[in-house]
Amino acid sequence: MLKKPLIIANWKSHKTRSEAQDWLTKVIEGDEGLECVIAPPATLYGVCSKLPKHWQLAAQDVSPFPLGAYTGALAASQLLDVGISYCIVGHSERRRYFHETNQDVVHKCEQLLSVGIRPVVCVDQPYAQTQLELLASAGIDSASIDIALEPLSAIGSQQPADPTTEQVEIEKLHADWPDSRVLYGGSVTAENVGEYLLISGGVLVATASLDVSSMNSLVTQALHSKIK
């Protein structure tokens, strides 16, 4: 199934309310041919509730538990309640700093799918295969999730991974998960986004999404690119 390319702007732990407001007043509209998504910190869901045309809202994480006595955690149904349509799960920073495991990722996906939010599962080698097998054995199928291939060395390093190498990896993932979009993430910019959209189902962008003019250039380039 041919799906629109997905561009996710992950703000990580950046931006105050006034900075987010400023970004939102300057960002360009998306387009019917692309899915443009912003993943702000949870403190900014209110500010981000009114998005420009063709933009959607994502979360950067979700609780592995349902509603209940889980201090500090945001349940999937609470994310749905504030208009979230996508959720990044298993980002390498969650794995590294918060000790999130492959099994946590499965529980998080189950929670999201139970309320109709689409998970975007981040993977890298060497755990990509193990992670995806665990998802499959929990009954999660390709039609329900998107996958983001994010080589660790490319994240926040201004050293994007070689597109030829990534193309091979993306095709391998796509062979087993044919209905998922397989995104690329790691030092994506306006300058290289066209190259990555040729080999992937979209991009996950952090650093280049923080400055609104750089995000606008990236979206403009994406629209002009030959999209797979």
Ligand code: PGA
């Ligand atoms: P970057 O981060 O765009 O700053 O490299 C990507 C990511 O962490 O998903």
